[in-house]
Amino acid sequence: MQTHLSPEFAGTAEGREAEAILRRCVHCGFCTATCPTYQLLGDELDGPRGRIYLIKQVLEGEQPTRKTQLHLDRCLTCRNCESTCPSGVQYGHLVDIGRKIVEERVPREASDKAVRWLLKEGLPSPAFGPAMKLGQAVRGLLPQTLRAKVPAPRAAGALPRRSHARKMLMLAGCVQPSMMPSINAATARVLDAAGIEAVVAPEAGCCGAVKFHLNDQQGGLAQMRANIDAWWPHVEQGVEAIVMNASGCGVTVKEYGHHLAHDPAYAEKAARISALTRDLSELLPDLVPALKERVRPAPGLMAWHPPCTLQHGQQQRGGVERWLGELGFQLRLAPNESHLCCGSAGTYSVLQPELSKRLRDRKLGHLGELQPAAILSANIGCITHLQSGTDVPVRHWVELLDEALTPS
Template structure:
């Protein structure tokens, strides 16, 4: 794609990144068929190619409107287009730049700014979020299993008494401990059964994705740098890996290296954190999982989050692990398409989000599985709102 970005913008790292990404696009249109919003709306401007044109226009200094921002906001950032693109266009990185530029040219209405600010703060303040979860009867959340909790507490005490044991750092997440505590407890139990000790990050150490996708700006970078400083210290103490069991957090942390690549003080440290971060499925694949093998009669179905298969480029990894362990998995049509959760997308774009969820549930429930399993708390909560079939994190099966 030919570009004509202003020289002052091209003199900046952001402008150079945007220009490189724009020039890699060859207009082929392969991304259209992979785009969930284009599939529903049929509007070129609600496809990756259309949004790339809108961003290019904005970066080249052309006028933008509130409608431009609407088209960008309707993007799920599912990155399915990146998986499909034969030219390797880094669409999500361009979208981050585009949204920032367009918001500066066509500022959001005050009510939108307040909603986004309020949501950023609510989700990333544990004392506030946890209190709201307890008080909100409409929020579906689960309580920690007492037996599982007791096992983990005992295992953690044993871990503290054995500092020579292998250790990993588990990213607890900002909402998962309150909404579905069994996921982290199950993860810790599985790792302890493999002889691996677990250090867990505090709930206040949000990965930064919520802020990043809600116009967080400097707040995002502050949170990310704070995390890097804390986690680098653990790596220096001998932690062998940073483990994420929430694919949305995992893809964000793996992107720290790109996010801070031009920061002289943090570029190398951010790259180190990204390199040390593994999805729980990646980490377990390197372990002997014989003790978890079983024979099952009831079939389950796996919903692969976009942040796992497209963002982290780990398609089929969880499915292979579960099949190798003896689980029966049903086939899922159009498994590459988003379920509609996409972080806070379900809050700001409810109509599109619910349509995508209904489509996904139709595919998942076609063969009447006993359980739906997934790898991301956002997907889990979103899907469970639309079905009575239990939705769990796959690590809970182990």
Template structure:
């Protein structure tokens, strides 16, 4: 689509990139079909094609109102539209730029800004674990759904400490160790069984995605630099990869190179981090055959796998986990609308609770329709979002870990 950039946009660092992305869009509308909010609202403005138009209006200098803000806020950034787009429109990047420009052109009210800052602080800082503990104590008096989602975490079990010749770093994450400590431990045990030592580095924290998606780009870059510094010694010492077992964070790590490209001190290191970042499903499939003799029977064999958007759209890793699960003897049941988001989308579930709840209901209905024994997924956000229903929810690495003898 043709775009006439306004002066401010032409001078903005990201303006020309946005115009290039817009040019690729031919307005075919294929994207609307896979957009969760378009399915929900049936309004062009709540689909990618309409949002592209809204962003285009901002870039062309028209004064946006709170309605443009609303429609951009409602976007989950699930990027299902990118998978569907035959023209290769980088929508995820465009909406990031759009939000940044919009925040400049039309700053949010102080309340909204304060709330967003507080949210980032709580989730990524040291306050999350204690608050979660309080929440869990209060479960009996909390509304049912929230209570259900604050169910006690599965115990992490033991972390293998055997030194191994092969070593890989693991991004520990920010909310995950508190919400579901077993995921990291299970990862460590499965890799240990394969003769690979999994290392975490204490100083590394949030990958930066939380702040990045709350319009706090500068703070997000701080997160990235801190992590790079924390991992660098281990990388120099020969760590083969940076494993990520939360696909949302994996997507972010793979973007470090792009996001820090203008930082002369970190650009090269960031690119190296992005090159080393691996979702578990990019490392394990060739290795699991070796695991077979050590595996007991699965507790549950009828499974559904909810592919997180960050995995299937963000990282374009489709069908890999499912294929591995089948190879491991699971019956992976098909279900409707697999490309659609569950409504978690990072902090979205907190900022857009009504939309998020509806998407959760729909996703759970679709996932449980084939009557699985367990719902498996690959991202802490999705796992939390989908928990609390009648069907148990697990990271697939936990499902695999349970079978280790």
């Protein structure tokens, strides 16, 4: 793709990055076949190729409009198009740049601005935990739309008390400890059973994704730097890895090196943090041999929904099914469209509820064909969103593995 960037962008770091990405695009349109919003709406501007053209026009000096902003807002940032693209276009990085520029030039309505502010400030806030507990206490009285965002309480269970020579950092996250503390506790117990100690740095908070993807990129970068500062003493002490059991956080932390590449104080540390980061599923080849004699798998077929942040963002496919299968679990992908987004996409289900619900119901329809005993996933957003549309239990795969462990 030929580009003629406006002088205001041509000499900037983000302008050079955007231009390099744009020039890889060959207009082939393969991406439209796997774009969830294009599948729903059939509008070229609601597919990756159309959005790439919109961003190109803005970078070349055209004034964006509310319509431009709307088409970029509708993107789930699922990055399915990156898995499909034969030219290696890094669409996710490009849309981050485009959204930031458009946000600076197109004013939002006061109500839209207020909702976005509440999401980016409220979700990572210390006040989120007490608010979630209150919501869970009165969950039965809440209207359906709000109840869908408040999962039923799940007991975390006891945390391991043993110390091990092998240590890995674990990000507790911002919303997960309040919404589903069972996921972090199950992770710690599974690692403990394999002779690995999960270490949590209390000063580490939100991974930065919420603010960054709501166009408060400076706020997101500040959270990334804070996490690096919290983790760095442990890195210097030789932790093996930084484990992520929420794939949305995992893809973000794996890109700290990219996001902070131009920060002289943090670039080298950020690259090191990204290199150490592993999705929990990436540890399964190491965990399975250590756990095999202790696992008594639950009966019944489990449907597996791989989050977009795992299969497209991190390019991790097939690992959960393969290694849990080695332990005796029966996991199956949906017979159709297992590559498509469920519609959760971070805050998307709040900001684009109609499209989000259509994608959720479409996904649940395919998963339901398996008649599963449970649906398994690997991201708190997907789990909560899917559960809001079905009575079939939706859980993190590590919770199932944890429950299958027999006492040592």
